[in-house]
Amino acid sequence: MKTLALVVVLITGAMLIYAGHDLPAFGDINSTAYQAPMTQYFIEKSVPESGVPNIVTALLASYRGYDTLGETAVIFTAGMAVMLLLRRRET
């Protein structure tokens, strides 16, 4: 059983290493993700459009505000689940 798990894990790791050769090198400024129009747009326009100097904050709270709202729903659901699981049974 442990041998099978090790084989599965090693195959997954080998596949990921193989797939990783197509990814950009560490710290590459010419990577597709960094040169994408979206990234450059956020870096240039986040202060004029949202007024927040921290770009991550601007993205999270302004451009992706509805996503963050849904995220609070995730935390709320998790908190409710923990409360329901751990409350004392009145028997």
Added chain:
Amino acid sequence: MSGMIDIVYAEYNYWIYVTLMMIGFYAMIAKKNLIKKVIGANIFQTAIFLFYISLADVTGGTAPIIVGHGGEHAEHAADVIYTNPVPHCLILTAIVVAVSTTAVALALIIRIYNEYGSLEEDVILAARRKLQPEFSEHARQKGVAEVSEQ
């Protein structure tokens, strides 16, 4: 040969994350203890967070906070390179989901421990089979096999 070393050195961050991910994945599959499974899941998640954060990194880049906003250090504002803010934002969301799943998993483990008095998977399954022999087709067949062996 040196070309091979260059390739590995340029991508050494990915090797680190794949190793971390393999450690976490192995713990999730092979360990019998439920807490160790949760720890494995957390190592797995951390590997993915680090992977995304390293994709965002740019050599010589600074944190994605605009320099010169509000008048301070405004003379440097033109020639600053910022790291990619988009993966940081994505991972902020993923960390919240990871914390939520860990909380629910730990609460479930507390309930399981109260019910069965153990965190070991095989002990829990044996107790479950004894309490409810009909709880699954697989367990019933396994139970019949164990009885016939005795």
